[in-house]
Amino acid sequence: MKISTIGKTIPGILLGTGLATLACSGAIAQNRPDITVAVNELARSLDPGENTGNVDIRIYYSIFDTLIRRDFARPKADGAANLVPGLAESWSWTTPTTFDLKLRRGVTCHDGSPFDANDVLATFSPDRLWGPKAYYPEGRVYFGNFTNVEKLDDFTVRITVAQHDPIMEHRLSSYMSFVLCDEPWNAFRREGAGSKVWMDQAAKALRWKPVGTGPYSFVDYQKNDRITLAAFDRYFGGQPAAKTITFRSVPEVAARVAGLVAGDFDIAVELPPDQWDGLKRYKDVSLKTEPLENSHVLQFNTNDPLLADKKLRHAMSLSIDRKALIDALWKGQTFTPNGHQLPSFGPIYVKENKGYPYDPALAKKLLAESSYKGQEISYRLIPNYYLYNVEAAQVIQEMWRAVGINARIDFVDSFKEVRKPGAQVFAWSNTYRVPDPSGAILTLWGPDSENQKTWKLYGASPAFNDAAKELTAETDEAKRRAIFAKLLTAFEDDMPMTMLYNPVTGYGVKKGIEWTPYSQYYMDFRPSNFSLVAK
């Protein structure tokens, strides 16, 4: 074959192969199934700054990416959270207060624009997330330590913080850190208009027109009916396995189960334990359960005249048989954390911490030593705000009665009512939004928490508050762990709350779908966690 012919033929072969590959991948793309997920409730909006509830994050997790990702499906051997590259390929502290991120190249936004540092700047702008008057006030909870976010080049971003933050990577992989694409957001910026004004317009316009870089792009939304997403084939993590994903709102559990079994749905979420045994009877459906990174707790008002007696609070905690509750309500499928912590805390996790034991004999002894004389104690709760909270309250009431504690269950409508004067004991939940004390116990119970400052329900001991301040200032990993152990001991001694258990969420999944639920409500349909196998 002559050179000139080869010169013509090779490009021809390459072109032909390329076209064939394209055609083939096109055919595969066309053959992909449409997936329907029955959810109890649709997202309130697809704006990751505005709504971070269970019902919201499970949907927009497929639309947006974070700079750093937590690989829930593959935690480290010791259970620690495993952080992997997301939109950032690498990151490092260049000084104790400057954190540089190298961004991934070749990423495309759903609107076709290339992803670069400008998208990160738009997401993490002070006016949007972390400045004194940030548009999304919850951003300050996560990024209030930021002092500057700047672009070093198109694919390098530097974040400067006021004080070194040992869990910066975790913050950038958590709530509020989903990266939006800057063009549609900045299109609303107007000369002379205040940031609140134009961001208000942008947020309103984009809450149902989100533009991210995730594996699925938004298609349509019908209130109380459905949210449809379509595969974004230019996703940097590979071609998504489903052509479309429709999240359909089905509030009744029985209808979600029936639809799943009948083949109307491929996945059904929020299936409570009373449905699990029934579901196991169907061969073409599998049940997946996962304890959540959230704890149901009972809070004690330490400033209440009666509950100010620490011995009474300890007696109340010691008389709760958590295993019995877990077996009866959650079919044994969950656990009680050993303190206000989880194994995902990794290097700071205090494995040897005992947490909240069950010891009715000691409870009786402490009760006898306390000032308690059988007075009625109010146990407030919002009925069914948390799954099985009424049933748990009734069982706990009896456990307390067995040791001589007289509790009255008071049903109320809101947390405002729960915390109004007269509050003694009430049901609450604590979410570990970042796998570290600064994303959990310090936010909810620390010296600056609402519990201490606003609601004044926790009069903390100096031991706890000193340890909390020490922990916030410390950056060395080993020292942080030692301080955290001290903090947990002080917290458990103060006993402003007792741990019940982590609730479990149940999913029904059609056979043939490979998908793993996570310990947070994110539903991950990235190719690394969602695939379809031939039946």
Add this chain to the structure above:
Amino acid sequence: MPGRLFLAKFARGLLTVWLIVTLTFVALNLSGDPIEALVGDQAPAEVIAHYREKFGLDRPLWQQYVSYVAGIAQGDFGLSLSDQRPAIDLIAAALPRTLRLGLTAFVLGLVLGVGLGIVAALNRNRPIDRFVMSFAVLGFSLPNFFLGILLILLFSLHWRLLPSSGDQTIWHLILPAITLGTHFAGTFARFTRSAMLEVLNKQYVVAARAKGVPRPRRVLWHALPNAAIPIITIIGLKLGDLVAGSIIVETVFAVPGVGRLLVNAVTSRDFALVQAILIMTSITMVLANLAVDAIYALIDPRMRAARSER
């Protein structure tokens, strides 16, 4: 209907709507916090304060009430808190689905109920009467959520014949329409039976029979029009109940209509949306009652005569 009487009824209707708006406003404000429903149980006070200010909920209650009522007077029902869209737009999007389900169920209930009521009356105290009345009592007293879930378990889960939720196709309409229609049918059958029994013994029916008028004509031309007043009353009441009646059925079968909208709005304390739906429902009720009054005058000459004498 004479103009003065109509105006009086219209004014009474307006008063009803105003009372409903006010009572709803008070009840919703007493029963919970919309911002808490929006931001969850662990939100910091700073975040709660931000949203309270953003939605004007930091103002005194009376100011919120005055501005809300003033808005309604100008046709502005406010923005949905959870959706950030005008409440009226959300209702307009959901209403056709509720009407489709509600009217289908209503027609089903009407045909079945009136038909069965007539059959029962004509066969008084016979087994067929007892059977029909048992069905009517069952249909009337079975809670919709129970019947709905029962139908889902049988037709979707067990036999896999019909879809369990949604309203995408005509097939999706069958189970919710049967659930809601059974309730309507039960009510209509009971009223039709008693109204028919009352007129079947009247002298003009006996006279018609003595004249040799065939039974179908006697029932449909002589008895039924005279039994129509109580039947139309209950039809009017139930027609006004169309939206309210669909709340449970739409939730069980995941039909994205006005009933579902209301349930979600109450759960999330979405004041504007709840109030707009209740106003719409109360207006439907008031209009249905007005229509029933007008129909009375049309079908019963005695009423026309009585009113013209006043």
